Amino acid sequence: SFNFEIDHYAGVVNYNADGFMVKNRDNMFFDQYVLCSRSSHALMQELFPKGKGNINNVSQSKQFRGQLTELMDSLAKTESRYIRCIKPNAQQVSDKFESPLVVDQLRYSGVFEAVEIRRQGYPFRLRYNQFACKYSCVNGNYSYRTAAKDYKKRCQEIIDSAKDDFTECVFGKTMVLYRTKEHRTLTLRRELALETIIPKCQAVMRGHLPREMKRRCYKCQDEIAEALRVANDIDLLTEAIENVEPTIGPHYMKLFPGVMPTNLERAKRHREALQRWVDLEAVLTRLNAVEEPSQGELDEMQAALAEAKTILDVPRTSVQQKQYDKALVQVHYMDIKLTDAFLQSNGNRYDNLSKYKGLRDIMDYAKGKKAQETMCVWQKAKCKKTLTPIEDKEVQKVAKKLNEQILMYAELKKNPDPNGAALEFLRTAMESDALKDEAYCLLIKMTSQVPEEQQQSGFKCWDLLGAVITNFIPSNRDLELITIMHFRGAPGGLQQNYLSAFHETKYADEVRPNVNNLMAAINSTKNAGRTRYSVRA
Numbered sequence: 001s002f003n004f005e006i007d008h009y010a011g012v013v014n015y016n017a018d019g020f021m022v023k024n025r026d027n028m029f030f031d032q033y034v035l036c037s038r039s040s041h042a043l044m045q046e047l048f049p050k051g052k053g054n055i056n057n058v059s060q061s062k063q064f065r066g067q068l069t070e071l072m073d074s075l076a077k078t079e080s081r082y083i084r085c086i087k088p089n090a091q092q093v094s095d096k097f098e099s100p101l102v103v104d105q106l107r108y109s110g111v112f113e114a115v116e117i118r119r120q121g122y123p124f125r126l127r128y129n130q131f132a133c134k135y136s137c138v139n140g141n142y143s144y145r146t147a148a149k150d151y152k153k154r155c156q157e158i159i160d161s162a163k164d165d166f167t168e169c170v171f172g173k174t175m176v177l178y179r180t181k182e183h184r185t186l187t188l189r190r191e192l193a194l195e196t197i198i199p200k201c202q203a204v205m206r207g208h209l210p211r212e213m214k215r216r217c218y219k220c221q222d223e224i225a226e227a228l229r230v231a232n233d234i235d236l237l238t239e240a241i242e243n244v245e246p247t248i249g250p251h252y253m254k255l256f257p258g259v260m261p262t263n264l265e266r267a268k269r270h271r272e273a274l275q276r277w278v279d280l281e282a283v284l285t286r287l288n289a290v291e292e293p294s295q296g297e298l299d300e301m302q303a304a305l306a307e308a309k310t311i312l313d314v315p316r317t318s319v320q321q322k323q324y325d326k327a328l329v330q331v332h333y334m335d336i337k338l339t340d341a342f343l344q345s346n347g348n349r350y351d352n353l354s355k356y357k358g359l360r361d362i363m364d365y366a367k368g369k370k371a372q373e374t375m376c377v378w379q380k381a382k383c384k385k386t387l388t389p390i391e392d393k394e395v396q397k398v399a400k401k402l403n404e405q406i407l408m409y410a411e412l413k414k415n416p417d418p419n420g421a422a423l424e425f426l427r428t429a430m431e432s433d434a435l436k437d438e439a440y441c442l443l444i445k446m447t448s449q450v451p452e453e454q455q456q457s458g459f460k461c462w463d464l465l466g467a468v469i470t471n472f473i474p475s476n477r478d479l480e481l482i483t484i485m486h487f488r489g490a491p492g493g494l495q496q497n498y499l500s501a502f503h504e505t506k507y508a509d510e511v512r513p514n515v516n517n518l519m520a521a522i523n524s525t526k527n528a529g530r531t532r533y534s535v536r537a
Contacts, residue, residue, distance in 0.1 A: 011108060084109065122170060122177035128152045131176045137197055138162060138189035164189070213252050213259060220244045221261035228267060231315035234274040241267055273314040280308050284323040293334040301331045332507040343485060350481040352376065353444045358437065358476055360389045377449040378458065380412050387441040390434055399438045402428060406442055409464055410457040419518050422464055426471055426515040433475035440474045444486050462491055466525030469501045471513045494526060501528040 002017035028036075036048040086105050089096040106112060126134065128151035136144070136154070139161050146153040155176050159166045164185050169178040178186075220243065227237040244264060245253065287293075287301045308324055316324065349355060353376040359365075365385050366372050375387070386399040405425035408415035415421050429439035443465040450458030474480045487498040501524065505511055514521040 011104075084111070119179075122179060124179065124183045125172075125175045125177045127175050128155050131155050132158065135186055135190060137193040138186060140193065162189070209252070209255060213248070213256050216248045216252065217259065217261050220247050221263055224261055224263050224267045228263065228270060231270075232274065232317050232320075234271060234278060237267060237271050237274065241271060270314070273311050276307070276311055277314060277316055277320050280304055281317075281320045281323055284308075284327045288323060288326045288330050290330075290334070293337055295338060298331070298334045298338060301327060301334060305331055332503070335507075336503060339481070339484070343481065347485055350478070350485045353441060353448060353482060353486075356441070356479055356482050358388055358479060359441070360385060360387060364389075376445055378446050378451065378454065378461075380407075380454070382407060382413075383442075386438055387445065388434065388438050390438070392434075395432065395434055398428060398431070399435060402435065402439055403442055406446055406461065406464065410446065410460040412457055418460075422467065422518050423515055425464065426467060426513075426518075426521070429468065430472055430513065430515070436472050437474050437476055437479055439468060440479055440483055443468060444483065447486070447489070459491060463522045466498065466501065467514075467518060467521035469498060469505055470521045470524045471505070471511070471515065473502060473506050497526055497528045501525040504528065 003014060004017065005012050005014050007013075033048060036044055037050045039045060039048070086102055088102065089098045090101060132148075132151045132154040135158055139158065142161055144154060144157055144161075146157050148154065152171065156171065159169055166178070166182050166185070169176060169182055171177075220240070223240045223243060224237075227233065227240040230236055241264065244261060248260075283300070283304045287297055287304070290297055293301075305324075305327055308327075343350065353359070359376075362372050362375060365375050365387070371384065383400075383403045386396055388399075390396045390399055402425055404413065405421045405428070407413040408421035409418045409425065411418060425439070429435045443461055446461040447458055447465060450461075474483060484499065484502065487495050487502070489495075490498045514524070
């Protein structure tokens, strides 16, 4: 075998030349082979005969260059990290460190030479702007005279004004270059300076940041307060609330978590209430325009008004107030319209007092046939029992007095003060719902099928019914419908008057009883005419 050694910088390396020619055999290019075959030299003609030879246009070196190029292209697409592996021992076992082996690996890999080369050069180098920014603090309270943007001169002044020796620093075209000694000194000086500078900066910032946060919160707070002062402008309030985060800023919100303007939560609650009014405004506007309501729309209107009453303390816009006031009338209009439509279709179920299911059983009312026949129509005599079943004995006695007081006022029973009897009738009937219903039943009875010769007493009973209407209405819905149907028989064309007065009492926010002036109560009904609640007589 053929061996030889080469003394490298890392040491002596032994090489074996066996197989070199085979491993590095390369085919000639065609032009090169043709040139050699044309030689007149006998050896060349023997080595390169004409018309023979393995011709290959791709040489071994070209293949190597192509492979190397592909490798470099692949590496360029990655973010490679090179790690130099050092074997601690030849046996490849844990917890065993062979110093000579490690030193040889470091020497043969060129680490020591690289370090030495680095020492001889300038291992630390920074651009002028970086050096000026990083090391301006090393000179303590020194005031620099050069312009802050003239980085090269500023770097020169930093070096010249320093107390330590930095003469080994070199100024290149774009960088400051220096060695380990200067780097250690500069780093130490910088750390000592920062120990003084950083606490001062921290103190300034710790004071500035809370003050700035406070200023921003006050700005938001004032904007919200103005929106709350306006009270009913939801757009202005929403804008003030949404401006809080941009005004304070994400960094301050992160530094001071949970710190917000003191009136922010109040503003959010107020906005929710205003939004409820906005939603209600849309509902009320739609329902106020309804002329032929359905039961569902009436229920929706009643629910909307019930919700509105829970937030009446929240300021409203003029439009919202107008729609709310209109809805207070519209809901009654809807109820009247639906009642009217119902009676148009089902009036025959309510056109006579005898069809009222709340009456006493006729066999319980009277045994005689004649008394039974006059149970629900006018009669001169006193009723033997109450028309409605009243269980309480004391209330029954009071109810029987109501019948006597009607007879006295109608002058069917002697009494020196008929008007006084009527007023006493009003006061007595208002004592309970049972007495109110009994009073209505008695008056409907005394104004039904009045004999021709007793028309005057019938008119008196109609007057008393008019006085009752201005003070209270029946507590029973069926009796209410029978009363409305009964108004159609009112004398003197006063059907609409009675119906309007009835609706005024039913739907009024507050009913002021008039039990001291009989004629005023009667005339109030007779003069009612058509009102805001009038639909049809």
